[in-house]
Amino acid sequence: MIRAREIVKEYLDGDGTLVRVLDGLSLEVGQGDFVAVVGPSGSGKSTLLHLLGGLDVHYTxxxxxxGIKLRGLRDQELARFRNSHVGFVFQSFHLIPNLSAVENVLLPSHFGSASLDARKRAEAMLDRVGLLSKKDRAPVRLSGGERQRVAIARALFTGPKLLLCDEPTGNLDAATGAGVIQLFHELHREGLTVLAVTHEERMSSAARRVLRLKEGKLVEEPSAHATPGGGS
Ligand SMILES: Nc1ncnc2c1ncn2[C@@H]1O[C@H](COP(=O)(O)OP(=O)(O)OP(=O)(O)O)[C@@H](O)[C@H]1O
Ligand SMILES: [Mg+2]
Incomplete structure (x- = not known):
């Protein structure tokens, strides 16, 4: 599903020096896998997600x-790739405050309320995350966990095979976060590939693989799901 090779990503610092954030990073994620990426603040986790999702193209x-090579795609092709292949979930939900839950889910359709099919699909996605009964509520009238569920429903709307999540439980208390983690777990069981950047222990223990971003590279960590007796 994901194959990244020899990724080098540098930022220009405030004083004009180049800072290398990703330094020859490689990554392979199989279809249907559930991967957690962990690492301290500033280690490059969000940077990596942006590259994988085609949001940033400035790297080597x-x-x-x-199966799509992102290098060399034109803007329009990249936009199409993002729309059809990946769903993004962010720490801060990124919901539009003056739209209802179902209208937020509909956003990727570009048809708004015009298309009945799109609306049905948006409602089906809200049903999938357990929020159909609150479809007409504005985000301010939803709890944090419910907002994140709406954001997940929106990410699923276009039928992506891959979900890229940046600290999806970062703004949630432990109990609410646990519910969202459970939802990711179910989506993974249904065949979705999930890659989540996280500080949350429970998220990384729900994942099948845990990768630590360290000095610009990814190192595989033993996970709770590692095959018994594996070891060295
Ligand atoms: N647009 C930018 N310009 C310059 N430097 C940047 C830019 N974006 C990120 N950086 C730097 O790159 C490094 C990695 O940032 P990144 O946001 O990927 O870290 P992170 O692992 O997601 O951190 P956190 O856990 O705090 O979200 C940091 O040192 C950051 O200051
Ligand atoms: Mg980050």
Whole structure:
């Protein structure tokens, strides 16, 4: 599903020096896998997600997602790739405050309320995350966990095979976060590929693989799901 090779990503610092955030990073994620990426603040986790999702194209190396090589795609092709292949979930939900839950889910359709099919689909996605009964509520009238569920429903709307999540439980208390983690777990069981950047222990223990971002590279960590007796 994801294949990244020899990724080097540098930022220009305030004083004009180049800072290398990703330094020859490689990554392979199989279809249907559930991967957690952990690492301290500033280690480059969000940077990596942006590259994998086609939001940032300024790097060297190769990124291939769902068989599509991102290098060399034109803006329009990249936009199409993002729309059809990946769903993004962010720490701060990114919901539009003056739209209802169902209208937020509909956003990726570009048809708004015009298309009945799109609306039905948006409602089906809200049903999937357990929020159909609150479909007409504005985000301010939803709890944090419910807002994140709406954001997940929106990410699922276009039928992506891959969910890229940046600290999806970062703004939630432990109990609410646990519910959202459970939802990711179910989506993974239904065949979705999930890659989540997280500080949350429970998220990384729900994942099948845990990768630590360290000095610009990813190192595989033993996970709770590692095959018994594996070891060295
Ligand atoms: N647009 C930018 N310009 C310059 N430097 C940047 C830019 N974006 C990120 N950086 C730097 O790159 C490094 C990695 O940032 P990134 O946001 O990927 O970290 P992170 O692992 O997601 O951190 P956190 O856990 O705090 O979200 C940091 O040192 C950051 O200051
Ligand atoms: Mg980050």
């Amino acid at each position: 190396g190769e990124v291939e997602v769902g």
